[in-house]
Amino acid sequence: MSLVTTxxxxxxxxxxxxxxxxxxxxxxxxxxxxxxxxxxxxxxxFGSNPKTMWFRVKAILLQDGRCLLIPQHEDLPAKGEDEPTDMLIADPCRVLR
Incomplete structure (x- = not known):
């Protein structure tokens, strides 16, 4: 997936x-x-006592109409495995190309 809107x-x-x-x-x-x-x-x-960090997108996975933005430090799940642990969940999102 190369471009999504949130x-x-x-x-x-x-x-x-x-x-x-x-x-x-x-x-x-x-x-x-x-x-x-x-x-x-x-x-x-994020958080009630705000913390700030840089998020570098490694990959974008589409799941049930929402986009899972996977950070650079996460491994992508193998087939049949659970989703990655750290992520941004954009719901709704739309794939443009």
Whole structure:
């Protein structure tokens, strides 16, 4: 997928592996560009005590009408595996090309 449009907002899913547990947290209302392609980099701000980070898009996966923006540091899932852990979820999104 090479270009998608978003509403300008996404949910940021951030997961961490601790010694005995794996936790994920979702942060809503994260501002994202209206047009996104793999290789794009942009700053995101999330959380009630705002944190800011650069998000570099490695890949975009389409799933049930929403786009999963996969960051550079994540491995893409093999067939039959679960989705990647960290991601921006743009819902709705539209594929342009």
């Amino acid at each position: 509403s300008g907002e996404a949910t940021f899913k951030l997961c961490r592996n601790w010694v005995f547990t794996h936790t994920c947290r979702e942060y809503g209302n994260v501002a994202v560009p209206a047009r996104v392609t793999p290789g794009d980099s942009f700053e995101i701000t």
